[in-house]
Structure formats: C-alpha cells, structure tokens
Amino acid sequence: MxxxxxxxxxxxxxxxxxxxxxxxxxxxxxxxxxxxxxxxxxxxxxLELRSYGANILLEPSAVEGGFLREEDLPKIKTVFWKYNITGFTPYLFSIAEFSAGGKKERGVVSGTWFAKQLEVPGEDSSIQGIKGIAPWWEVQGRWPEDAAEAIIGAALAKRLNVVAGGDVTTIVRGRSQQFRIVGVVTTGGYEEEQLFAPLVTVQSLLQLPGKVSRVLVSALTVPMDDFGKKDPATMSKDEYEKWYCTAYVTSVAKNVEEVMAGSRAKPIWQIASAEGxxxxxxxxxxxxxxxxxxxxxxxxxxxxxxxxxxxxxxxxxxxxxxxxxxxxxxxxxxxxxxxxxxxxxxxxxxxxxxxxxxxxxxxxxxxxxxxxxxxxxxxxxxxxxxxxxxxxxxxxxxxxxxxxxxxx
Amino acid sequence: MATTIIETGGLTRSYGDICALKPLDLQVPEGEWLSVMGHSGSGKSTLMNLVGGLDRPSAGSLMVGGEDLLALSEDGLARFRREFVGIIFQQHHLVPYLTAVENVMLAQYFHSVPDEAEARSALERVGLGHRLKNRPGELSGGEQQRVCIARAIINSPKLLLGDEPTGNLDHKSTVMIMELLKELRAEERFTVVMVTHNQEVAAWGDRTIYLDDGVLVREERTNS
Known part of the structure; x- marks a missing residue:
C-alpha cells in the first residue's frame, strides 16, 4: 500500500x-x-607549489668533515618516498675572486647540476638539477652545456660588467678556472651574487673531487598537523611507523637522510609551512x-x-x-x-x-x-x-x- | 439493558473566549443512531469531533467505548480513531490520486494490513463494484460519498460518525445513502452519531438531540 x-x-x-x-x-x-x-x-x-623551490635541505653532519659524497646522490631516488621526490640538485660552493675585462670582484662560485641525466639501477631514468627544482630562474642566454661554461647572477654580472658571451676568470686559493658566460640569471635572491658552473669543474677547481656542500631536495608532502610536528624520538613504535609512512616533510627528510651517509636533512620551513x-x-x-x-x-x-x-x-x-x-x-x-x-x-x-x-x-x-x-x-x-x-x-x-x- | 458507548460529563470546548460547546451531559447506548441537529455554529460538529477523538475538550469528561479520551496521547487518539471509529465527511475527503479501492485500502493500511479483496467487497456492498478503479474526480458526489462510507466501515468500527454526510447531495442520492447506512447498521450493529441540519435526515435516527449555541436544548425519540 x-x-x-x-x-x-x-x-x-x-x-x-x-x-x-x-x-x-x-x-x-x-x-x-x-x-x-x-x-x-x-x-x-x-605539484604546482614545487615550483616555489626545494623544501628539504641536506647538509653534512658536523662529524663528517663538512662534505657529502656525490656518489651517494642516486640513492635519493631509491628511498621509500622516491615517487614523492620531484627533484634535487647538489651544490659545492666557495668564496672566490672573479675577474673580467680588468675588473675584479669577490663572490661565490657554485658547482651544481643543471640538467643531469641520472641513471639508477632498477629505477626509471630521470633528469636532476637546478632547471628542475628552480623553474622560476630567468636565464638571459642559455644554460651551460660544457664543463667550462657557466651562468652568472645578474648582480655579480653587473659589478663585473659582463654579459652572455664574455669570459670570467675564477680564482680560489690560488687556483684559477676560466668560464665562458653563456647566460645571466635573475632569481630575485642571493643567487644573483653567484656564478654557477658544472659541479665537476668546481670540484676540480676546489680540489674536492666527488664532494658536495649541500643538496636541495624538492618533495611532494602533506600539510603538517599536530602529529606530524611531534618529535619522532618521543614516539611509540606504532606512532613512528604511522609518522614514517605519512608524507610529512619531516618524515621524507628523515627518509632521505638515512641513505645519504654523513648527512643531516632539514625541512626548509618557510617553504614547507607555506605550502602546508x-x-x-x-x-x-x-x-x-x-x-x-x-x-x-x-x-x-x-x-x-x-x-x-x-x-x-x-x-x-x-x-x-x-x-x-x-x-x-x-x-x-x-x-x-x-x-x-x-x-x-x-x-x-x-x-x-x-x-x-x-x-x-x-x-x-x-x-x-x-x-x-x-x-x-x-x-x-x-x-x-x-x-x-x-x-x-x-x-x-x-x-x-x-x-x-x-x-x- | 444496552451498554453506554458514549458518556460525557460537563463536556466543554472553548476556542479562546468563544465557548463552542457548553457543559454537556450525554449518554449514548451501544447500537443507537443518534442524530444531532442545530443551526450553523450550534456546536454539533464540535461535539462530533470530540466524540471521534479528532479534537480535545477544554473541560469535562469523555468516555467512548470505555476509553477515557482525555487520557490518551496524540498517537493514542490516532489508534482510537483507526480501531474504533469510522467517519463520513460532508466533503467526502478522498485522496485524489488514489482509486476508489485504494482509498478504502488506505484506512486498512493505517489500521493493520491492506486487503484488496476485502476493500472490493466493501465497495460492492455500497454499490460501487463497477467503479473500483476510478479516481474521485471521475465519480459523482453520491458515488464519492459511498466510497467514503466504504472506507468508514472497512475496519468494522463500533462507532460511525457522520458530519452532514448528505449535505452536498440531492434528495434522491440522500435517500439512497440513508438507506445504505440503515442496511449497513443492521448488518454491522455499529452505533451512529450523525450531525445534520436536515430534519428529514435526522428522522432516520432513533433519537435526535438539538443544540443551540453550544447547549443541549431538546431531545426527542424518532419513529424511523
């Protein structure tokens, strides 16, 4: 009815x-x-927010003599959270003296990867480097493709009165290296006071083969909550497991730190918290x-x-x-x-x-x-x-x- | 001696300052056909509504079929209506989107379990065996009133209430309806309380009471 x-x-x-x-x-x-x-x-x-820059900084722990090993870098693509890591790039830097066209200025020389093809056994091939993790950089000219090519920060270029196509000689502790400037980079930050050259060249210049000073890692993470902010050292086994298996920036950093010998990974909080x-x-x-x-x-x-x-x-x-x-x-x-x-x-x-x-x-x-x-x-x-x-x-x-x- | 089915003591119904029914003492024996007459606004429909559990008194006592209606909750009154009372309205009040048989089954549904065969039989008893599947809009006034009667008797009520059931019908249909009610009452032996302002209709009952301005002013036996 x-x-x-x-x-x-x-x-x-x-x-x-x-x-x-x-x-x-x-x-x-x-x-x-x-x-x-x-x-x-x-x-x-x-993913879009990853263009804001890296959110994890990997530095040497104090006891390891101040450097990380370049040969360990491919391990970053093998960690538990490897699919969340969208890119990374190593840096080796030093204070240097630059000269160009008779002008001399002090600044920072940074060796890095620009767009390095990375092959990791058992993993997909990937391109790693600055181009991937700092897409907001504006390069007038082109990116370096050769060991003796470099890009120069806009502020340093202005002081040296150098443009793309010019040469800059870099002197560190009495050793020098001449670079052909192929691009002038504008970032709006401290990078404009630096000269960026291929990592291998700078390692040679600094006589630090296979060494890097720091690594910037860009990873997809979830917003931090109260649980994510807890100190892992105070967690129970179950809590630690839950924390480790959640893509908090802290747990991804911990994950990366575990594969990089002698490293200490720190979230870059201004990026991580803004994203969160x-x-x-x-x-x-x-x-x-x-x-x-x-x-x-x-x-x-x-x-x-x-x-x-x-x-x-x-x-x-x-x-x-x-x-x-x-x-x-x-x-x-x-x-x-x-x-x-x-x-x-x-x-x-x-x-x-x-x-x-x-x-x-x-x-x-x-x-x-x-x-x-x-x-x-x-x-x-x-x-x-x-x-x-x-x-x-x-x-x-x-x-x-x-x-x-x-x-x- | 017949049992009293309706017993009121000082039964009163007021709406604000207006007293629609002044203290009324009334007894209705089981099986009686009581006609209630009076002018418009005399309190006759108010009395019927109170007896049928459709309204609550302002004061007094009201026993119907052994139930103290003042003590019943809202759902208790609903149970009383479906189990004890059948109501025939002047305006028929059929559900427009249901057929004749479905309108009768509606009362069964609220009472217990709908039984289409039984509902058909009830309509056949009121002479509407050929109009089972028609909706109210397709029936004449007299036919609609007969559906209303079938719905009122389907659950074998002890008390049948009629509120001007022939008020909208012509003389011929009125006589047909009254004869039908008389036949059904003889078969089912229910008590009838019928409100009317028509002396001829009132004469079908055993007794007629007259209300005026909410007061019982007269009663008389009829020779139907």
Whole structure:
C-alpha cells in the first residue's frame, strides 16, 4: 500500500517531485564534483607549489668533515618516498675572486647540476638539477652545456660588467678556472651574487673531487598537523611507523637522510609551512563549498516540501482522521523524499563525476579517476540533504490538526 | 439493558473566549443512531469531533467505548480513531490520486494490513463494484460519498460518525445513502452519531438531540 501511495503521489505531482529531485541532484552533483577533485586538486596544487623551490635541505653532519659524497646522490631516488621526490640538485660552493675585462670582484662560485641525466639501477631514468627544482630562474642566454661554461647572477654580472658571451676568470686559493658566460640569471635572491658552473669543474677547481656542500631536495608532502610536528624520538613504535609512512616533510627528510651517509636533512620551513598552509586552506575552501552547496540544496528541498505540504494538508489531515499516527505519516513523507533522494543521488553522482572531469581538464589539463568512495558519498550526501530538508516540513505536517483542515 | 458507548460529563470546548460547546451531559447506548441537529455554529460538529477523538475538550469528561479520551496521547487518539471509529465527511475527503479501492485500502493500511479483496467487497456492498478503479474526480458526489462510507466501515468500527454526510447531495442520492447506512447498521450493529441540519435526515435516527449555541436544548425519540 505504501508503494501504491508513493507511486501515485509521484505520478500525480510531477512538478513538485521534479523540483525536489533537481534540488537534491544539484546538491549531490556539486558535492561529488568538489569532493572528487579535492584530492586531485591537492595533488596538482602540491605539484604546482614545487615550483616555489626545494623544501628539504641536506647538509653534512658536523662529524663528517663538512662534505657529502656525490656518489651517494642516486640513492635519493631509491628511498621509500622516491615517487614523492620531484627533484634535487647538489651544490659545492666557495668564496672566490672573479675577474673580467680588468675588473675584479669577490663572490661565490657554485658547482651544481643543471640538467643531469641520472641513471639508477632498477629505477626509471630521470633528469636532476637546478632547471628542475628552480623553474622560476630567468636565464638571459642559455644554460651551460660544457664543463667550462657557466651562468652568472645578474648582480655579480653587473659589478663585473659582463654579459652572455664574455669570459670570467675564477680564482680560489690560488687556483684559477676560466668560464665562458653563456647566460645571466635573475632569481630575485642571493643567487644573483653567484656564478654557477658544472659541479665537476668546481670540484676540480676546489680540489674536492666527488664532494658536495649541500643538496636541495624538492618533495611532494602533506600539510603538517599536530602529529606530524611531534618529535619522532618521543614516539611509540606504532606512532613512528604511522609518522614514517605519512608524507610529512619531516618524515621524507628523515627518509632521505638515512641513505645519504654523513648527512643531516632539514625541512626548509618557510617553504614547507607555506605550502602546508595553502593546501590546508584549499581543502578547507573545498569542504566549505561542499557544505554550502549541500546546505543550499537542503534549503531548496525544504522550501519545495513546505509548498508541497501546504498543498497536501487536506490529504495529511484525512490520513490522521482515519487513524494514521505520527510514525505512519512520517513513513509516507520521509519514504517519498528518500526515494527521490536516492534517484537524485545516483544522477547527481553521474553529473558530478562529469563536472569534476570538466573542471580537471579546464584547470589542470588532465583527466581524473573518481575514487570508489565517491558513489556512496554522493548517495549519503543526497540522503543527508533530503533528511535535513525534510525536518521542518515534516514537523509542520505532524502538527496539522484534522479538525481545522477538514471542517465544512 | 444496552451498554453506554458514549458518556460525557460537563463536556466543554472553548476556542479562546468563544465557548463552542457548553457543559454537556450525554449518554449514548451501544447500537443507537443518534442524530444531532442545530443551526450553523450550534456546536454539533464540535461535539462530533470530540466524540471521534479528532479534537480535545477544554473541560469535562469523555468516555467512548470505555476509553477515557482525555487520557490518551496524540498517537493514542490516532489508534482510537483507526480501531474504533469510522467517519463520513460532508466533503467526502478522498485522496485524489488514489482509486476508489485504494482509498478504502488506505484506512486498512493505517489500521493493520491492506486487503484488496476485502476493500472490493466493501465497495460492492455500497454499490460501487463497477467503479473500483476510478479516481474521485471521475465519480459523482453520491458515488464519492459511498466510497467514503466504504472506507468508514472497512475496519468494522463500533462507532460511525457522520458530519452532514448528505449535505452536498440531492434528495434522491440522500435517500439512497440513508438507506445504505440503515442496511449497513443492521448488518454491522455499529452505533451512529450523525450531525445534520436536515430534519428529514435526522428522522432516520432513533433519537435526535438539538443544540443551540453550544447547549443541549431538546431531545426527542424518532419513529424511523
């Protein structure tokens, strides 16, 4: 009988049913789309944010004589979090005296990788170096391709009055090396006071073969929370395992430190915390938008149901007059709303999935794969909207007095 | 001696300052057909609503079928209505999107379990065996009233209440409905309380009481 009542009620009031269905569908679609792309957005944004620079600094620990070994660097691509490490580059630097065209200036000479093809047994080949982890550097000219080529920071170039195509002689502790300047680099930072040359050349100049002073690592990490900020030394075994297996910047740093002999890895907090704060805010905004969309949807459902209840008050009064109690009245109207919301949830999921795809293609130029949990989430969202939207109208329905509505 | 099915003592119903029913003492024996007459606003529908558990009195006592209606909760009154009372309205009040048989089954659904065969049989008893699948909009006023009667009797109530059940019908249909009610009462042996302002309809009952401005002013036996 309940099915007959629901079926006939739907068929006789198609406009009201359609309105409620659309309200629920829109809510479920927006929730599905937002939740579907929120994970993707976090990932994509994290990738975009990697262009802000490295977030882990690897330095020699004091007991190892002040240098790391270049031969250990490929191990960075073998660690547990290797797929989260988007790039790294080593540096070997020293104070040097530069001369060009009769001018002499003091500055810093840095040996580094610009775009080194790195082959690690058992791992995919990758390109590592400054070009990858500092994409905001602007080079007027080109990047060095030869052992005797270098790029020079804009401030140092100005002081030496040198441009791309010129030569600079670099002198460190009585040893000199002439570099052909192939580019002038603008970074907006301290790098503009340096000359960057291939690592191997600077190692030779400094007589430090196979040595590096520091390594900058760029890694995809999750925002730090209270647990992530805990000192691993004070953690229980289970806590340590959980911390180690979460891509906090601290746990990734620890992971890298373990494979680099004599190293100490430190998060670069201004980068890591800025990223974390941004990602956290982004997730909060997505969640807030989802809640607002569901709230708006519930309000629309409530308004539609209120109008529907007003229209159907004689019917409700009659049901009460012939003996329906509050549970039986609720069962009919909640049943109607739940059936509509189930349909709205399914259609909303399909629409939301497509919407997420469109957003992903438009904003990130990539496709996304909806996670499995999204379908039940869409249905639960639709049911939540329906239940939230039904509370006030149902209360009104239960307060209807047959004697007032059915008189005369 | 017949058992008293309705017993009121000082039964009063006020709406704010307006007293629709002034203290009323009334006894109705089981199986009686009581007609309640009076002008518009005399309190006759108020009395019917109170007796049917559709409204609550402001003061006094009200026992119907051994139930103290003042002591019942909202859901208790709903149970009382579905198990004890059948109501026939002047405006029929059928659910417009349900067929005749479904309208009858609605009362079964709220009472216990819908039984389509039983609902069909009830409609056949009121002469609507050929209109089972018609919706209220496709029925005449008299036919709609007969569906209303079938719905009222489907759960074998002890008390049948009629609020101007023939108020919207022509004379011929009125006589048909009254004869039908008389037949059904003879078969089912329910008590009838029927509100009317039509002397001819009131005459179908065993006794008529007259209300005026909420006060019982007169009662008389009829010879139906």
């Amino acid at each position: 309940l099915f007959r009542i629901l079926k006939n009620s739907f068929l006789k009031r198609p406009k009201a049913v359609l309105l409620i269905f659309l309200s629920i569908t829109m809510g479920a679609a927006v929730a599905t789309a937002f939740l579907g792309i929120s994970g993707e957005i976090s990932h994509k944004m994290a 704060a941004l990602l956290k805010k982004l997730n909060s905004v997505m969640l807030l938008l989802t809640v607002l969309a569901l709230g708006a949807s519930a309000t629309a459902v409530s308004t539609s149901l209120m109008a529907s209840m007003a229209e159907r008050s004689p019917e409700i009064a009659l049901m009460k007059a012939v003996g329906a109690d509050r549970f039986q009245i609720s069962a009919i109207f909640v049943g109607e709303t739940l059936l509509i919301s189930m349909a709205g949830g399914v259609v909303g999921y399909l629409l939301g999935d497509q919407l997420a795809e469109v957003i992903s293609r438009t904003v990130f130029s990539s496709t996304i794969v909806s996670p499995l949990w999204l379908f039940p989430t869409a249905i639960i969202s639709a049911l939540s909207v329906a239940i939230a939207g039904s509370v006030v109208p149902l209360r009104r329905a239960l307060l209807i007095e047959p004697v007032r509505v059915l008189k005369g």
